[in-house]
Amino acid sequence: MLNKIIKNRLSLTGLGLIVLLFCVAVLAPVIAPYRADAQHLPRRLANPGHEFLLGTDDLGRDTLSRMVYGVRISLSVGFVAVGISVLIGTVLGLISGFFGGWVDTVVMRAVDIMLCFPTFFLILLVIAFLEPSIYNVMIVIGLTSWPGLTRLVRAEVLSLRERDYILAAKLLGLGNLRIFFVHLLPNVISPIIVSATLGVGDAILTESGLSFLGLGVQPPTASWGQMLSSGKEYIYLAWWLTLFPGVAILLTVLSFNLLGEGLRDILDPRSNAGK
Amino acid sequence: MRTYILKRLSYSIPILIGITLITFLVMHLAPGKPTEMLTDMNARVSADAKTKLAALYGLDKPWYVQYARWLGRFAVLDFGKSFRDGRPAVAKIAERLPASLLLNILSLLLILAAAVPIGIFSALHKDSIFDKATTVFVFIGFSVPAFWLALLFMILFGLKFGVLPISGLHSLDYSGMSVPGKLLDVASHLILPVFISAFTGLAGLSRYVRSSMLEVLRQDYIRTAYAKGLPENRIIFRHALKNALLPVVTILGLSLPALIGGGFIFETIFAYPGMGRLGYEAVMARDYPVVMAVGVIAAFLTLLGNLVADITYAWVDPRIRYK
Numbered sequence: 001m002l003n004k005i006i007k008n009r010l011s012l013t014g015l016g017l018i019v020l021l022f023c024v025a026v027l028a029p030v031i032a033p034y035r036a037d038a039q040h041l042p043r044r045l046a047n048p049g050h051e052f053l054l055g056t057d058d059l060g061r062d063t064l065s066r067m068v069y070g071v072r073i074s075l076s077v078g079f080v081a082v083g084i085s086v087l088i089g090t091v092l093g094l095i096s097g098f099f100g101g102w103v104d105t106v107v108m109r110a111v112d113i114m115l116c117f118p119t120f121f122l123i124l125l126v127i128a129f130l131e132p133s134i135y136n137v138m139i140v141i142g143l144t145s146w147p148g149l150t151r152l153v154r155a156e157v158l159s160l161r162e163r164d165y166i167l168a169a170k171l172l173g174l175g176n177l178r179i180f181f182v183h184l185l186p187n188v189i190s191p192i193i194v195s196a197t198l199g200v201g202d203a204i205l206t207e208s209g210l211s212f213l214g215l216g217v218q219p220p221t222a223s224w225g226q227m228l229s230s231g232k233e234y235i236y237l238a239w240w241l242t243l244f245p246g247v248a249i250l251l252t253v254l255s256f257n258l259l260g261e262g263l264r265d266i267l268d269p270r271s272n273a274g275k
Numbered sequence: 276m277r278t279y280i281l282k283r284l285s286y287s288i289p290i291l292i293g294i295t296l297i298t299f300l301v302m303h304l305a306p307g308k309p310t311e312m313l314t315d316m317n318a319r320v321s322a323d324a325k326t327k328l329a330a331l332y333g334l335d336k337p338w339y340v341q342y343a344r345w346l347g348r349f350a351v352l353d354f355g356k357s358f359r360d361g362r363p364a365v366a367k368i369a370e371r372l373p374a375s376l377l378l379n380i381l382s383l384l385l386i387l388a389a390a391v392p393i394g395i396f397s398a399l400h401k402d403s404i405f406d407k408a409t410t411v412f413v414f415i416g417f418s419v420p421a422f423w424l425a426l427l428f429m430i431l432f433g434l435k436f437g438v439l440p441i442s443g444l445h446s447l448d449y450s451g452m453s454v455p456g457k458l459l460d461v462a463s464h465l466i467l468p469v470f471i472s473a474f475t476g477l478a479g480l481s482r483y484v485r486s487s488m489l490e491v492l493r494q495d496y497i498r499t500a501y502a503k504g505l506p507e508n509r510i511i512f513r514h515a516l517k518n519a520l521l522p523v524v525t526i527l528g529l530s531l532p533a534l535i536g537g538g539f540i541f542e543t544i545f546a547y548p549g550m551g552r553l554g555y556e557a558v559m560a561r562d563y564p565v566v567m568a569v570g571v572i573a574a575f576l577t578l579l580g581n582l583v584a585d586i587t588y589a590w591v592d593p594r595i596r597y598k
Contacts, residue, residue, distance in 0.1 A: 010410075109286075113293045116577040120539065121554055121570070125301050128558050201418060208420050209540050228423060235430060242430075246423035254418035261414070261482075 011262020017255030025071040032065035055240035066222035077207045078200035084142025093153025114147040190267040197260035201253040298570040303338045355564035364568040375549035382472040394484025417478030422540045488519040
């Protein structure tokens, strides 16, 4: 499988970038020239230069350092949010597809209802009512992105349900739980992985949007969206405050999207093999 | 077919109710009643007056009673008056809805006009430089935070080059303009938002068209057409295209709800008078009637979009029709 990823240009680039991001996140204290909250008041709104590679913000904090620490925020929000939605979505999709009947109806109605809200509006509603913080952001994004996954999982389970090996397992008297984990899950996992990867990118975009509005990560924590928000006050004076965090978001989301699309090309048996 | 439509419609009603219930519940989880929003900063308002105010709006009743009352009024399509300025919620929405629709429909048209040809061309010339280049281009559009791009473009075009206006839908001297002047004015205000909105939305559709086209091109009937010696153009436009575009129709239907809701960060940056901002401001001000109204419209459009997508798909694809 790793072999295939390497052969596929898209996913390779994506994966490479992601690995890089992970290293940055883990090694943040080593890489960042300054601390994220260190203020250098005499050098506020400094141009990018020797001392501060990407300039400083209105409180004299080094943009580069804040961006480096921001990787941690983005990655953790992305993964936790997707983790939550994968958990909920997979479980619901499995039981809905497998058991059918009224369970299925109830779950699918719930999915329909959730999908009816413009997602952002929903997130907004919820966040506005819980105090904005990074944890609430993670939870809320997770709680609003499971419907798509549920549908996917359910569709897969529906097609797998009638396969012989499942029927055989049932006949052998294997418990449902075992069928789920041993037989169904491994086959359902491909679309889940693709969806999850793309979902991380999406979650990061959403988090940056929310932080931009002040509803997500609060200052002084350095989230890229939040940096953009405070940077927009100084947009004419300090263009670097707007440019660099945005580029960071772009590259991060791009890498997850590339990996996700690449994985989709690899894992989907129906599409043309690789590129 | 008719029974199908009726069945779908009958599903839609409970879903609509469900949505209103959820919206209402979440709203009421909020700390802070709207009356508090109005009176908080005013030290002269006594506690007694606050209670009376709350009672006036029926806000002191438990949430299910409030919901039941809302539901009753909803049944006669009475959305009540906004808590902020007392104007009917429907009037506020009617003001903003056309602007949102304008922006999103134009954006959708632009996406269609660009994504379909790109998708088709990419499929036909798979793995060519064009394919690879457009893939990258489209991916970037998909990955970029729209509000950031908006900011950048605003600086670039609005300030540096001073070419395009950067806020609102009308210039200050709008009312004094001639008709063509007005049209041009609105158009110039729309260029940036529409363009950015389209750029970020392009990826999804063009990839979809591309893979749909690729799938169609592998089919036997296409191979037969080639074997028969039909000219390439004929094969592509008459045979392949029709089949490849079927799923696109579904997607179009599904993007109906996006016509009003999604772009509100966008609208905030451009100070664009749209529904997104209306919803946001209403939520922040705990303006329940307006929030509920916006929520209902969003839900309604989604359900409508899904229904239209399904029906159109069934109608356009003869295979389904005759099942």
